[in-house]
Amino acid sequence: MAELKDINLEHIPTSCGVYLMHDEAGRVIYVGKARNLRARVRQYVRGDDKRAQIQFLMQRAKHLETVLTDTEKEALILENTLIKKHKPRYNINLRDDKTYVSLRIDLNEEYPALQVVRRVKRDKALYFGPYASAGALKQTLKEIQRIFPLRRHAWTQCRRRERPCLFYQIGQCSAPCHAKIGHAEYRALVQGLIKFLSGRQTEVVEDLRRRMGEASVAMAFEEAARLRDQIAAIEETLEHQKVVSADGADMDVIGMAHLEAEVELCMLCVRGGRLVSRRTFALRWIQPEDELLLEFLQRYYSRDPVIPPTLLLPLWPHSHEVLQQWLEELRGAKVNLLVPQRGERRELVQLAQRNAAEHARVRGDQREARTAVLEQLRSFLQLRRLPERMECYDISNTQGEHSVASMVVAINGEADKDEYRHYRIKTVVGADDYASMQEVLRRRLIRGVREGNLPDMILIDGGKGQLSSARQVVGELGLEQELDLVSIAESRVKRNVRGHAVERSEERFFRPGRKNPIILRAGSAPLFMLERLRDEAHRFALTHHRRLRHKAGLESVLEQIEGIGPKRRVRLLRHFGSVAKIKKASLNELQQLEWLPQVAAQALYEYFNADE
Numbered sequence: 348m349a350e351l352k353d354i355n356l357e358h359i360p361t362s363c364g365v366y367l368m369h370d371e372a373g374r375v376i377y378v379g380k381a382r383n384l385r386a387r388v389r390q391y392v393r394g395d396d397k398r399a400q401i402q403f404l405m406q407r408a409k410h411l412e413t414v415l416t417d418t419e420k421e422a423l424i425l426e427n428t429l430i431k432k433h434k435p436r437y438n439i440n441l442r443d444d445k446t447y448v449s450l451r452i453d454l455n456e457e458y459p460a461l462q463v464v465r466r467v468k469r470d471k472a473l474y475f476g477p478y479a480s481a482g483a484l485k486q487t488l489k490e491i492q493r494i495f496p497l498r499r500h501a502w503t504q505c506r507r508r509e510r511p512c513l514f515y516q517i518g519q520c521s522a523p524c525h526a527k528i529g530h531a532e533y534r535a536l537v538q539g540l541i542k543f544l545s546g547r548q549t550e551v552v553e554d555l556r557r558r559m560g561e562a563s564v565a566m567a568f569e570e571a572a573r574l575r576d577q578i579a580a581i582e583e584t585l586e587h588q589k590v591v592s593a594d595g596a597d598m599d600v601i602g603m604a605h606l607e608a609e610v611e612l613c614m615l616c617v618r619g620g621r622l623v624s625r626r627t628f629a630l631r632w633i634q635p636e637d638e639l640l641l642e643f644l645q646r647y648y649s650r651d652p653v654i655p656p657t658l659l660l661p662l663w664p665h666s667h668e669v670l671q672q673w674l675e676e677l678r679g680a681k682v683n684l685l686v687p688q689r690g691e692r693r694e695l696v697q698l699a700q701r702n703a704a705e706h707a708r709v710r711g712d713q714r715e716a717r718t719a720v721l722e723q724l725r726s727f728l729q730l731r732r733l734p735e736r737m738e739c740y741d742i743s744n745t746q747g748e749h750s751v752a753s754m755v756v757a758i759n760g761e762a763d764k765d766e767y768r769h770y771r772i773k774t775v776v777g778a779d780d781y782a783s784m785q786e787v788l789r790r791r792l793i794r795g796v797r798e799g800n801l802p803d804m805i806l807i808d809g810g811k812g813q814l815s816s817a818r819q820v821v822g823e824l825g826l827e828q829e830l831d832l833v834s835i836a837e838s839r840v841k842r843n844v845r846g847h848a849v850e851r852s853e854e855r856f857f858r859p860g861r862k863n864p865i866i867l868r869a870g871s872a873p874l875f876m877l878e879r880l881r882d883e884a885h886r887f888a889l890t891h892h893r894r895l896r897h898k899a900g901l902e903s904v905l906e907q908i909e910g911i912g913p914k915r916r917v918r919l920l921r922h923f924g925s926v927a928k929i930k931k932a933s934l935n936e937l938q939q940l941e942w943l944p945q946v947a948a949q950a951l952y953e954y955f956n957a958d959e
Contacts, residue, residue, distance in 0.1 A: 354392060354411060359385040363422050364415040365429060368408040368437075372798060375433035376407055379634075380426040382666065384413055404437050420669045427645055439630045439642055440765065449653055450475040450544060452537070457530075458523040459537050460498045461491070467653055469679060474653050475544040475618070495540040496521045497533075503922075545619060552578055595620035598657035602699025603640070606707040608632050612643055613703035615695065618655075627706045637665040644670060654678040659696050660686050717760030720872045727867060728858060730831045734804035735759055739880045740787060741808045742772075742780045743888035750775065752787040753888035756802075757880055767887060780809070781816040788820045801829055808881050810836040814857050832859055835881050854878065905929075908954045910947030918942060919951075930955040 364384050368377040381387035391405060416422040430438050451462040453472040467474045492514075498505060498521070499514045505524035514520035521528040521536065528536075542551045555578050562571035600615040610632045616624045630639065641664040648654055654677055664670055667684055674682040687693040721733050737757045742750065756766035770790065775782045784807065795801040807813045814834035821827055836855045854874065855864035867874040905916045905926070922940065923929045929951070937948035 354388070356385055356389055356392065359388055359413060360415060361385045362415055363419045364413055365422050365426050367412040367414070367429065367433075368404070368435075369410040369412065370407050370799075371409045373410070374798070375429070375435050377404060377435050377437040378426055378429045378433065379638075380419075380422045380666075382419055384415075388413075407437075419666055420672055423645065423666065423669055423673060427649055430646070431649075437631065439628075439639070439646060452541070454537070456502070458498055458502065458533055460502075461488075461540070463488070466650075473541065491540070491543070492519045495536050495543070497536060497540065498523055504924075596657060597655040598659055598695075599655050600659040600695045600699045601640070601644075601661060602696060602701070602703040603636070603661050604700065604703035604707045605632065606711055609707075610636075610639060611703045611707035611710065613699045613706060614647075615699045615702070616655075617695070625702060627703065629707075629710060635665075637662060640664040641666060641670060645673070648674060648677060654682065656681060657683045657685065659692055659699075660684060661696055661700060662686060714759065720876055721760055723871075724873045724876070727873060728831070728833055728856060728865060730804060730833075731828070732803050732831070734831070736802045737804045737806060737880060738791075738802040739806040739808065739884040740784060741881075741884040741888040742783045742787075743885075750783055751888060752783060753884050754787070754791065755880060755884045755887055757876075760876060762880075762883060769887075781812060784809075784813055785816050785820050788817055789824075792820065792824050792826060796824065796826070801826070804831045804833060806877060806880060806884075807832065807834040808884060809834055810855075811857055814859065818859050833857070833877075835877060836864070908947075909950050910944065911951060915943065915947065 361383050363382050364380075366379050366381065366384060366388060367375050368379075370376050379387065388411065391401075391408075414425065416425055448463055448465055449467055451464045451467075451472050451474050452459050453470075455471065464474075492499070496514075496519050499519070500512060502524065505512070508524070511522035511525050511527060512520060515522040515525075515527065521533060523530075523533050539551050539554065555574050559571050559574040559578070562568070562574060596617070597619065598617045600617060602613040602615075604611045604613075606629075608631065610630045612628045612630060614626045614628075615622060616626075628643070630643065632639065634642065640660065640662065644658075644664060654674060656678075658674075663686055664684075671682055671684050674684075685692065687696060718733075721735070724730065725733055735758065739755050739757075741753050743753070750772040752770040752772065754768040754770070756763045758766070768791075770787045772783045772786060774786050788805070792801070805817065807817050811834070814832060817832055817834070821830070821832060834857045836857065853866045853869060854877075855866060856877070857864055867877075905911050905919070911919070919929055920926070923932060932952075934948065934952040937943060937952055938945060940948065943951075
């Protein structure tokens, strides 16, 4: 690993490989791939790229490390592996505005069921999607499950029931577990669902119309009415989907737009010729456009979404031949990369470009609005600097047990969940929130000094007492001039002589060296921003505390049983669903589990049935 300032370009090979930039503390802050390592590093060292973000990267980069590879494809794979491992600060971070999910159905099962998944595995099952968000998919699933009533629960769980579940009663499950539907008829439902999700809804409707006519001729009017309702539901669903491709192809369409130091990328997902979702990504504009597009596609498709047979792109990504080979290996089939110049597909790329530009404009407006709110905060709270990075802390425990702390972070007024942290309280015994807060702040700020990553403002959930304890830690570390401390105290309720609440005071904010609290105007944007940050810290701490308490409760019971280790404990909970159901299990039920030794089954039964 060489010092960047003293690097000799002649010592860097001209072959392909990967280069890693390290900061002064030795952390990897950027990983890149190059066909010619010497030429690529020369661009950085000689300052050929004058963009501000590149200059900022070079100010932080102190050391350079290179790794040679035999082929450019190996370099691409190694780069992706190193980015996942080190999570470099200056590589692109795919935080899109929506989560993405897919639907899975395994035809190897006797009675296949539909599953919502976030990862696409190469397990010979069929996957459909991606869909814009889990929330939007739930609405779609309500219609799908009404039209195609496949089983809703795990097969083993269904078979244990004495009667069909509630979904069968409301017509959203065909109850194959209790022989309410034949195997051939169930398979017909599955095939109809596959056609529907594949974009062949017209075939599904035609088939349903034929069956409805046959039912009418046979005077099976209830069956005909059910099929009629299915047809109406499908046609209503189709009205909400826009046809954008006459050839009915599956493809992802990428558009790009620039906004100052960022690039906005928009991905349109077209399935069966219909536009099913849109996602946008805001990326740092550090690399040339072709390299940025390459890294984006590499990072996005390595997260295991459904890879369509065609990708429409606004420009050729760097090393697109290698990228195409890599995508084909992931998909297990042919993948076409196209940069259309005319016709319908060119119009699709232009549509994605317009979406990217519009989202960049909206994001810019939102950024300006948040900056204005931060300026108001600086003025109202008399802060030394603009609070671009705000951190809020909260403590959660139950009578001193399972004490944890949370740190939530807002960057430029927007929550950055990648920066959230949980802390287990290590040195404090009992319910001492002041000492717990001091421990957490001391650990965080010592690390921040070491890594050069301190907040502009710290918001403490508490009153003057918490502020005083936090101020003591900041003073010990000599950081009084480096950051601002603010505490937020919950509003107080004023009561009349009968004890009835008559008035609620405003939220109060305290600052070091100021006796009286600061009151922000009710309903103002600065107040809302700080309240939301405080509530998020409280939620984050409470969620983690409950998780630890629940885990400890389970472990405290099952870990005491001889022969029940961590893996068997997990399998028991998955099989039975809860500790209560494990307690009710008979000895015979436990002995029927092939993966549970007879000795462990006997010990488990005797532990919960000692009185008998």
